[in-house]
Amino acid sequence: MKVINKSNFTEFVGNLIENDHREVVGVQSKSSKFAFDPLESAEDLRLDYDVTILPPKKYFMPQRETLIEYNTEEGEMETVNEVIPRIILGIHPYDLIAIEQMDKVFKDTHEDPYYLDKREQSVLVGVNMVNVSDWSFADTMGTATVDSGYDVMLTDIGDKYALEVGSAKGSRLVEKAGSAVNDIEPEEIKQVKQYKKELPNKFRNDPKFDPFELPTLLKEYYGKDEFWEENAEDCLSCGTCNLVCPTCYCFDVNDINDLSLTEGERLRTWDGCMLEAFAEVAGDENFREEKAARYRHRYMRKGRYMYNRFGDIACVGCGRCSAQCLPDIADPVDIFNKMKEGTQ
Numbered sequence: 001m002k003v004i005n006k007s008n009f010t011e012f013v014g015n016l017i018e019n020d021h022r023e024v025v026g027v028q029s030k031s032s033k034f035a036f037d038p039l040e041s042a043e044d045l046r047l048d049y050d051v052t053i054l055p056p057k058k059y060f061m062p063q064r065e066t067l068i069e070y071n072t073e074e075g076e077m078e079t080v081n082e083v084i085p086r087i088i089l090g091i092h093p094y095d096l097i098a099i100e101q102m103d104k105v106f107k108d109t110h111e112d113p114y115y116l117d118k119r120e121q122s123v124l125v126g127v128n129m130v131n132v133s134d135w136s137f138a139d140t141m142g143t144a145t146v147d148s149g150y151d152v153m154l155t156d157i158g159d160k161y162a163l164e165v166g167s168a169k170g171s172r173l174v175e176k177a178g179s180a181v182n183d184i185e186p187e188e189i190k191q192v193k194q195y196k197k198e199l200p201n202k203f204r205n206d207p208k209f210d211p212f213e214l215p216t217l218l219k220e221y222y223g224k225d226e227f228w229e230e231n232a233e234d235c236l237s238c239g240t241c242n243l244v245c246p247t248c249y250c251f252d253v254n255d256i257n258d259l260s261l262t263e264g265e266r267l268r269t270w271d272g273c274m275l276e277a278f279a280e281v282a283g284d285e286n287f288r289e290e291k292a293a294r295y296r297h298r299y300m301r302k303g304r305y306m307y308n309r310f311g312d313i314a315c316v317g318c319g320r321c322s323a324q325c326l327p328d329i330a331d332p333v334d335i336f337n338k339m340k341e342g343t344q
């Protein structure tokens, strides 16, 4: 473990912004919320944020992405894969774990070069949480701290950051800070340990379930139609809970032709299982026409389907869905508690 003074860290980030060939992005304040965005100044970086509006998945899987361009008249088709090398600063542990889960998905069966190339060209600099969102239950989900998934990990210890290197990429980045980085002192190691000891006190304490009970609980509740209908009653089918989720990766692919119908592009855009048209297929059939069926599917996917496939619970407890659902019905803690307690 190493340490760097906060003022030296700000100078280091400033140098990266000015001189590094990669784009430097970091968490910034946007009115009363926070978002990952390219940094113009090191002073704009906010490593004390609680949660960002969108997770950093947008850098590996953009909201809109051209996959190919084609011209049928010329008989031409070209693959487009725009990769911007990036250093991403300030990723919380739960988002690092979500990225590890996404990596498995995009490497499984058919490797996805669009996602994987962007991951390869990114350096992930994590930060342990200073402030915690009121909606987060990451400690219950075991995602409040991480031992892997980062290239560099920072912990705020007063006027310094403790710094852990997690990969060769991270090591090369830290080397750029030169003599500003020093070996950690025993007293500073104690501060990191104390931080980790006190961290659970910052989270809401109402989850009543163990994450690894969820696959069994969800299996039991699958056929309880009344439960899902009652809980989904106020759902607006807006899809927000999907789009803000760091482990949701569903997408749609469409060919967009120009007016001459000879040239066009194949576009990949984010999609979400809570949207009405998500499970629509040819012949005007829809496998999940009722909102209760869509609502149930989202929870099944978070706590059961991904576990069956990869051994991961696909909810990392960030709380974004709960915070952003207008009718306030997307909180996984609420649903999982009800299942655990056997209530509606």
Ligand code: SF4
Pocket: 234, 235, 236, 237, 238, 239, 240, 241, 242, 274, 324, 325, 326, 327, 328, 329, 330
């Ligand atoms: S649960 Fe909430 S955020 Fe999700 S689709 Fe329904 S209304 Fe939108």
Ligand code: SF4
Pocket: 241, 244, 245, 246, 247, 302, 314, 315, 316, 317, 318, 319, 320, 321, 322, 332
């Ligand atoms: S389901 Fe909600 S709390 Fe869980 S990871 Fe997704 S957005 Fe975060």
